[in-house]
Amino acid sequence: MLSKFLKETKMRFERKIFSTFSDLRDLENDFVSFLEVNRVPSDVIYDLKIALHEYILNVMEHGYHWAPDGIIEVAVDVDFDRSKKFNIEVEIRDYAPKFVIDKEKIMKEVNNRSFRGRGLVMILTFVDDIIYDHELKDGNRVKFVKSVKL
Template sequence: MKTKKLIVKSSTENLSKIRDFISENASKAGFSKDDIDNMILAVDEACTNVIKHAYKYSPDGDIIIEIKQDKSAFTITIEDNGISFDPDIVPSPDLQKYYREHRVGGLGMYLMKTLMDEVKYNSVPGRFNRVSLTKKIKAT
């Protein structure tokens, strides 16, 4: 199993570094441009949530991104030490109502679950939050 790691501070300026890290590694794994774009969008949502909610826009927190790849899956894990969050309390969005109300934001979990094959969230309050985003590798 191949593992790569990137640690950045919780600043939106670092989102481009994260995108490049995901893009480069997903490309090496043989994913299509569409799959890579979807992964980047899902990771972008997760990291933006960390910056906004876990660290309340403080640029001093660490965001740890780890990519694990084997023959069948490409998993991106995003970990932080900020405020915990329970994804089970986030209701599935009513997209038509959302659109009618011209809302912005709040679709992060929905997008992650839609764009990736598997999303797992693990939190130990006061210690860490970890979200794992997995894209299956199709056998060729």
């Protein structure tokens, strides 16, 4: 039913935050509000919120080592197309030392004995794809992709 009331739209959300819990919490609240306003289904919002949360926590801990002055930029594109499909891309940019998400290694090594590393498993589970920008000269840029058809 919802799809009958939705028109084709392309919306964008951008934020720049420092690597602090309070900034991350505010970002998450604004991120959820943006997706809600654009009628993204609540279960998809949950998945994207977890992925965003876990990835940025990873940057804060392993990239910036909890330094509060690290910069993180987030851009979200929501595209609701003619086929009644939401295509959502979440791009996260940081300026910490380079790291690469090794999907196979993470999925293999995290188990019930692991206290850490689980966040990356959750990201890999909750989004359809993760694209890492290997061409970037400094820092890291990843894009989470998630699609849902109404």
